[in-house]
Amino acid sequence: MSISERQANIRIVLVNTTHPGNIGGAARAMKNMGLAELYLVQPKEYPAPRAVWRAAGARDVLANATIVESVDEAIADCGLVVGTSARERRIPWPLLNPRECGEKIYLEAEKHKTALLFGREDRGLTNDELQKCHYHVHIPSNPEYSSLNLATAVQVLAYEVRMASLADEQGNLPSLTDWDQPPVSAGDLEYFHEHLATTMADLKFYDPENPKQLLTRMRRLFNRVRMDEMEVSILRGLLSSVQRTIKK
Ligand code: SAH
Numbered sequence: 001m002s003i004s005e006r007q008a009n010i011r012i013v014l015v016n017t018t019h020p021g022n023i024g025g026a027a028r029a030m031k032n033m034g035l036a037e038l039y040l041v042q043p044k045e046y047p048a049p050r051a052v053w054r055a056a057g058a059r060d061v062l063a064n065a066t067i068v069e070s071v072d073e074a075i076a077d078c079g080l081v082v083g084t085s086a087r088e089r090r091i092p093w094p095l096l097n098p099r100e101c102g103e104k105i106y107l108e109a110e111k112h113k114t115a116l117l118f119g120r121e122d123r124g125l126t127n128d129e130l131q132k133c134h135y136h137v138h139i140p141s142n143p144e145y146s147s148l149n150l151a152t153a154v155q156v157l158a159y160e161v162r163m164a165s166l167a168d169e170q171g172n173l174p175s176l177t178d179w180d181q182p183p184v185s186a187g188d189l190e191y192f193h194e195h196l197a198t199t200m201a202d203l204k205f206y207d208p209e210n211p212k213q214l215l216t217r218m219r220r221l222f223n224r225v226r227m228d229e230m231e232v233s234i235l236r237g238l239l240s241s242v243q244r245t246i247k248k
Pocket of ligand 1: 146
């Protein structure tokens with residue numbers, strides 16, 4: 001299967017981009033590598049002529065871009081979400097290198113929507129945004145100057161998706177493991193986390209005013225597990241039953 005057959009399932013998400021030139025540059029980088037689906041979360045200045053100039057022959061990618069209000073909205077229907085990071089973060093998270101990231105996104109895009117998140121030019125993605133991701137990916141740049149230009153980072157990771165598709169054409173990629181249920185979407189997973197947090201608060205297992213670390217740990221746990229739709233609906237049923245019991 002070629003990359004163009006998966007195009008609609010591989011989404012590049014740019015969060016709160018400041019410079020419209022970077023949006024155009026990202027669109028061009030995408031089209032060069034065969035990608036087409038661009039989501040913009042609250043871009044600072046958009047539409048803008050500078051975005052169009054930088055997009056050059058990829059104006060169609062810009063013209064078809066979807067503008068949304070939040071990261072949640074951008075990833076709600078995705079079964080795999082990968083966040084990019086220019087530096088190491090405090091809480092360790094499952095990591096992919098760019099090659100593994102390209103392969104994973106390419107393989108999973110055969111079955112469901114996937115998203116690759118890119119942060120703000122000045123401060124990247126927030127911790128909350130990074131915690132919505134199954135994996136983080138870091139381009140192994142010079143540790144003394146690790147932050148790439150946003151559109152350049154898009155280029156590197158889009159290139160890796162293309163390399164995965166070329167490897168697949170030559171029969172050099174494993175196939176996706178068969179599974180009986182689709183993975184839970186990021187949107188449904190978000191509802192699950194809300195439900196879990198309310199239930200834990202009802203149980204007085206945690207104080208909503210206080211330890212946020214618990215919720216982070218729970219997010220990391222469930223992102224690592226990669227639950228399917230059926231598993232989430234079982235757990236939500238369990239939470240509802242716990243809530244009914246304590247309210248009696
Ligand atoms: N000062 C910010 C740098 C953001 S660079 C920070 O420390 O987070 C803007 C965006 O480009 C990042 O959010 C990320 O999406 C991408 N990017 C830049 N360098 C990268 C790298 N080495 N690996 C992965 N993504 C990178």
